[in-house]
Amino acid sequence: MILSPTVLLLSLPLALAQYGGGSPAASPTTSSTSAPASTTAPSVSIQTVTVGENNQLVFNPDTITAAVGSEVEFIFFPPSHSVVQAAFDAPCQPIGNNGFYSGAFTTSSGSNANSFTITINDTNPIWIFCGFPGHCEAGLVGVINPNASQTLSLFKAAAAKVSSTTDPTFAPQGGVIGPVQAAVSASPSSSVSATPKPGSASEIKGSTLWAGLLATVVTAWGIAELMA
Structure with missing residues (x-):
C-alpha cells in the first residue's frame, strides 16, 4: 500500500500540532514595559556654592542668579568658614537680626559633611x-x-577697606x-524591544520544530514504502 501525497499532506497539520506550530521566519520580539511615571513632585532647583x-x-x-523658590547650598572647606548676609553699603557685618547666618563650619580635610x-x-x-x-x-x-548699579566688584572693593569683620553674635x-x-538626575525610562540573537532560545525552538516535521514526513514515506 502506497500512501498518496494527499495523505502525507494531510498529516502535516498533525505534525505541526505535535511540535508546536509556527513559522521559523517569524522572529518573536519581546517588549519590556516602561517604568510607571513617578508621581513625586519635581525636585527644587539647587545651586551649589563652595566656601x-x-x-x-x-x-x-x-x-550667581537664582530664581524665586530655588535653593542655594553652601559647602564648606577647611579650616573654618561661614556665610553671613550683609547689606551692600555695609560689607563684612551682618545685615541685622533678619539676615541669615550659617554659623562656623570647622573642617579638618575635604568638605564638611x-x-x-x-x-x-x-x-x-x-x-x-x-x-x-x-x-x-x-x-x-x-x-x-x-543688579547693574550694585556690582560685586564695588562690594569687594568696599570690603577691602573694612578694618575688621563683624561676626554675628x-x-x-x-x-x-x-x-x-547630592544632585540626582533621573534618566527617563524607555520601552525596549529585543529581537532574538543568533542561537537564542526562540531560534532553537524553531529549528527543533522543523527538524521534527521533516522526521515525521520521512517516517511516513518509509512506512508507505514498507506497506507497498
Missing part, C-alpha cells in the same frame, strides 16, 4: 561674606542676583543645616 575650597578665600561661584542651604524668596540682591576674622576683607564675599538662622545634598 574656601583649595585653601582659597573665595566663594565659588561668587556671583553638612552644608547650609537657603531658599530664594525674591530677586533682590543678596550680599554675603565669611564671618571668620580677616576673610571678608581678603575677598571672601559674593552676591546672589546682583546670634545663633545660625535663615537656612537649613544638614547633609550635603
